[in-house]
Amino acid sequence: MSDLAAALDIVGARWALLVVERLLDGPQRYGDLQRDLGVPTNMLATRLRELEAAGVLTRLPLRHNTRAYALTDRGLALREAIVALGRWGAEQA
Amino acid sequence: MSDLAAALDIVGARWALLVVERLLDGPQRYGDLQRDLGVPTNMLATRLRELEAAGVLTRLPLRHNTRAYALTDRGLALREAIVALGRWGAEQA
DNA sequence: CGTCGCACTTGCATTTTGCAAGTGTGACCG
DNA sequence: CGGTCACACTTGCAAAATGCAAGTGCGACG
Numbered sequence: 578m579s580d581l582a583a584a585l586d587i588v589g590a591r592w593a594l595l596v597v598e599r600l601l602d603g604p605q606r607y608g609d610l611q612r613d614l615g616v617p618t619n620m621l622a623t624r625l626r627e628l629e630a631a632g633v634l635t636r637l638p639l640r641h642n643t644r645a646y647a648l649t650d651r652g653l654a655l656r657e658a659i660v661a662l663g664r665w666g667a668e669q670a
Numbered sequence: 671m672s673d674l675a676a677a678l679d680i681v682g683a684r685w686a687l688l689v690v691e692r693l694l695d696g697p698q699r700y701g702d703l704q705r706d707l708g709v710p711t712n713m714l715a716t717r718l719r720e721l722e723a724a725g726v727l728t729r730l731p732l733r734h735n736t737r738a739y740a741l742t743d744r745g746l747a748l749r750e751a752i753v754a755l756g757r758w759g760a761e762q763a
Numbered sequence: 764c765g766t767c768g769c770a771c772t773t774g775c776a777t778t779t780t781g782c783a784a785g786t787g788t789g790a791c792c793g
Numbered sequence: 794c795g796g797t798c799a800c801a802c803t804t805g806c807a808a809a810a811t812g813c814a815a816g817t818g819c820g821a822c823g
Binding site: 684711712713716733735 | 811
Binding site for chain 1: 755
């Protein structure tokens with residue numbers, strides 16, 4: 578499997594990169610991600626579980642039943658790729 | 671829709687970026703892509719149609735019922751993003 | 764005129780995604 | 794102490810995307 582295929586295996590699923598992009602601005606709560614991205618709640622829950630398992634993000638417990646999701650170093654390392662893809666997308670206007 | 675979302679709308683589908691990556695090495699024929707990537711033939715046909723419609727690649731007629739697929743400028747512009755994602759994928763070893 | 768390679772298409776099973784509604788839990792209000 | 798609320802999910806089911814296997818069309822070549 579190529580390097581690109583390995584990357585897509587982790588962040589190639591629908592919404593995954595968009596979640597990571599949102600977290601580049603700092604930790605976010607579940608409801609914030611949901612409202613900002615418009616992602617279906619079950620998909621968001623699934624993606625967050627997968628990305629946590631892949632070591633891309635972690636859960637930070639806040640108060641009682643509230644937590645925030647924050648990128649790990651591995652997640653932050655996606656910034657370059659996300660910026661590059663975003664620039665490409667912007668050029669298609 | 672964000673720039674990233676716009677990009678993923680075009681190259682976010684499964685196999686799409688892998689096809690583009692393969693074409694960064696130069697034009698390829700259908701059978702070559704299929705064998706090199708291990709992509710199901712109907713998916714490959716669908717992706718090639720979509721990527722052509724999006725202006726990412728073009729068909730170059732060779733002889734009779736053979737053609738090659740080549741990236742357009744728009745397709746070549748994905749190189750930076752693909753390299754960045756590939757590097758990230760390599761770091762996860 | 765029959766066979767071959769190439770580029771697909773088609774039919775159907777499996778998997779992923781999406782929508783809508785429901786669940787659990789602790790804080791806060793009266 | 795009971796009721797309501799916000800938040801973070803889970804669940805059930807329909808729709809869409811993906812994958813597998815087999816089939817089609819069509820020039821070239823013998």
